[in-house]
Amino acid sequence: MTPLQRTLSEALLIALLGLLAGLAINHRLVLDAFAGRLAASTSAAATANAVLPQPVLLAEVRELAATGALLVDARDAALFADGHLPAAVSLPLAEVDRLLEDFRQRFAAERTLILYCNGYGCQDSFDLGLRLMNEGYHDVRVFEGGFPEWRDAGLPVAEGNK
Amino acid sequence: MKRSGRVSYHLCRLLLGAVFVWAGAVKALDAPAFAGQVAAYQLLPYAWNYTVAATLPYVELLAGALLLVNVRVKPAALLLLLLNALFILVLASVVARGLTIDCGCFGPDAGTTPLQALGRDALLLALAVAVYRQGDRYLPPSAARS
Numbered sequence: 001m002t003p004l005q006r007t008l009s010e011a012l013l014i015a016l017l018g019l020l021a022g023l024a025i026n027h028r029l030v031l032d033a034f035a036g037r038l039a040a041s042t043s044a045a046a047t048a049n050a051v052l053p054q055p056v057l058l059a060e061v062r063e064l065a066a067t068g069a070l071l072v073d074a075r076d077a078a079l080f081a082d083g084h085l086p087a088a089v090s091l092p093l094a095e096v097d098r099l100l101e102d103f104r105q106r107f108a109a110e111r112t113l114i115l116y117c118n119g120y121g122c123q124d125s126f127d128l129g130l131r132l133m134n135e136g137y138h139d140v141r142v143f144e145g146g147f148p149e150w151r152d153a154g155l156p157v158a159e160g161n162k
Numbered sequence: 163m164k165r166s167g168r169v170s171y172h173l174c175r176l177l178l179g180a181v182f183v184w185a186g187a188v189k190a191l192d193a194p195a196f197a198g199q200v201a202a203y204q205l206l207p208y209a210w211n212y213t214v215a216a217t218l219p220y221v222e223l224l225a226g227a228l229l230l231v232n233v234r235v236k237p238a239a240l241l242l243l244l245l246n247a248l249f250i251l252v253l254a255s256v257v258a259r260g261l262t263i264d265c266g267c268f269g270p271d272a273g274t275t276p277l278q279a280l281g282r283d284a285l286l287l288a289l290a291v292a293v294y295r296q297g298d299r300y301l302p303p304s305a306a307r308s
Contacts, residue, residue, distance in 0.1 A: 014238055
């Protein structure tokens with residue numbers, strides 16, 4: 001075996017070990033994905049012409065987030081810091097005037113947005129959705145169950161300001 | 163000359179290792195979110211995005227950690243070299259297809275555009291090549307073959 005072959009086979013072994021470690025730790029996630037248990041597929045085009053934010057259910061939130069949709073937390077910054085959906089960005093309805101410009105620069109108008117707040121009694125995500133649609137975002141959805149439904153389903157929750 | 167070469171080699175090794183340990187750890191902490199970033203590249207079938215998200219961070223983490231602790235440096239550098247070459251191809255396809263997505267390289271919403279990520283990966287590739295090529299010369303004493 002030449003030195004290059006030896007190095008290459010060791011490199012592949014490292015890759016294989018990393019792969020196995022990842023599969024061992026995340027086996028449930030991968031199995032669920034292959035079994036289609038994470039969510040039903042939804043059509044992004046179906047809501048492209050909608051004039052109101054469209055409601056989405058928990059399963060659809062997970063599916064859409066996994067295909068590149070952006071989760072937007074409409075609650076205030078302190079609640080966001082206490083706990084929010086993983087990878088969500090904070091855009092409190094009360095501060096939207098101040099934060100909107102930065103938001104628009106970071107996220108393209110073509111991006112699917114999923115807004116949420118404190119569950120079915122909370123109107124902020126819907127109001128924020130209307131505002132964002134006025135600003136040119138055309139695929140805006142509202143997860144009405146919001147943070148409480150996500151948390152109570154035992155799904156991972158992120159903390160902090162980022 | 164020799165001493166400065168040795169110092170710069172070890173700095174490259176540590177920098178490359180630290181970058182990949184960081185990149186791997188950030189993504190490993192939130193695999194479902196990383197699956198979303200992978201899906202945004204629109205290259206793989208649905209479930210395979212999760213498979214990549216479940217495994218790639220650990221490959222990066224392991225290879226980076228080996229570089230940091232100065233064990234199996236050459237194969238680890240070769241693996242990162244090949245991975246970086248793959249990332250560059252993938253990012254080039256993103257640019258070619260005109261997708262506006264976050265790179266996802268260092269976790270969700272790091273805010274890196276595909277072009278910025280391409281530049282960064284080119285630097286990391288150069289770093290990996292340098293560590294790989296110098297790897298023989300500065301083996302730790304325990305690994306030196308007589």
